[in-house]
Amino acid sequence: MKKYLFLLALAAAGAAHKKLFAKYDCNSCHKGKMGGDGNAIYTRPDRIVTGADILIDRMEQCSGAIGKQLTEQEKLDLAAYLNQTYYHFK
Numbered sequence: 001m002k003k004y005l006f007l008l009a010l011a012a013a014g015a016a017h018k019k020l021f022a023k024y025d026c027n028s029c030h031k032g033k034m035g036g037d038g039n040a041i042y043t044r045p046d047r048i049v050t051g052a053d054i055l056i057d058r059m060e061q062c063s064g065a066i067g068k069q070l071t072e073q074e075k076l077d078l079a080a081y082l083n084q085t086y087y088h089f090k
Helices: 002-012 015-023 052-065 072-087
Strands: none
Touching (some): 015 072, 052 072
16 A cells, blocks of 8 residues: 555655756666666666556566665655656556
8 A cells, every 4th residue: 555655745746856866876877778868768669667556566676676775755756756757657
């Protein structure tokens, strides 16, 4: 149930969430994988993230890969930003 709570935060997603995305440099790994455009990883046809539950799990894996520990609130905020900007899960 907690994995879907970020959907409730969509209305609040905005500049603060985008700053969090920048703070943790979420595209740092994606740039190399996607030929320089890190954002392309979110919209590619064969993307791994196909649902809200997978998004949270993937974010946990990614944060470990960059050596960061996200708080529960940061996870919700980042998930809300990514969903609003790229995924549009319902």
